[in-house]
Amino acid sequence: MxxxxxxxxxxxxxxxxxxxxxxxxxxxxxxxxxxxxxxxxxxxxxxxxxxxxxxxxxxxxxxxxxxxxxxxxxxxxxxxKLVPQKHYQKLWMALGTTTLGLPFGVVYALMLKNFAFLGLGMPVGIGVGIAIGTKLDKQAKAEGRQLDIE
Incomplete structure (x- = not known):
């Protein structure tokens, strides 16, 4: 205690x-x-x-x-292996933005030859990151590894 x-x-x-x-x-x-x-x-x-x-x-x-x-x-x-609520969601949102969103935006901007579209990958990375993080948070809750704090 x-x-x-x-x-x-x-x-x-x-x-x-x-x-x-x-x-x-x-x-x-x-x-x-x-x-x-x-x-x-x-x-x-x-x-x-x-x-x-x-x-x-x-x-x-x-x-x-x-x-x-x-x-x-x-x-x-x-x-x-105990984590607070939304731990994985916050972690994967940042990871999705940097590891998926930025490269996707660069590729898209290069394809269109217009770097105004560089930021287009950010929402994609954020969305994918939130989806993965939410899944991991639900798994942690189901396994009893989630603390009742945020």
């Missing part, structure tokens, strides 16, 4: 800090709802330990929350 974070006084004054705190707290809640091995739970608890230090200034605390959230997501993706 991963312990919850302790709220801080500065959070009432900063909406951005509150949002980052809530996002990390939602991740902790989502992980606690899954069956996490003790070793990984202990590692996550160690990563959360510096956030309990009240000596961190509010300006650095928000960055530390974001950094810790990213490290935890990376750890659970690598070790447990």
């Amino acid at each position: 991963i312990p919850k974070l302790q709220s801080r006084e500065e959070m009432a004054q900063s909406e951005k800090l509150t949002r980052e705190f809530d996002r990390l707290q939602q991740l902790i809640d989502a992980l606690n709802s899954k069956d996490i091995p003790e070793g990984i739970a202990a590692t996550i608890t160690q990563q959360l330990a510096p956030l309990h230090n009240t000596g961190i200034p509010a300006s650095q605390y928000g960055a530390q929350l974001k950094k810790t959230r990213g490290a935890i997501l990376k750890l659970v993706k690598k070790q447990l």
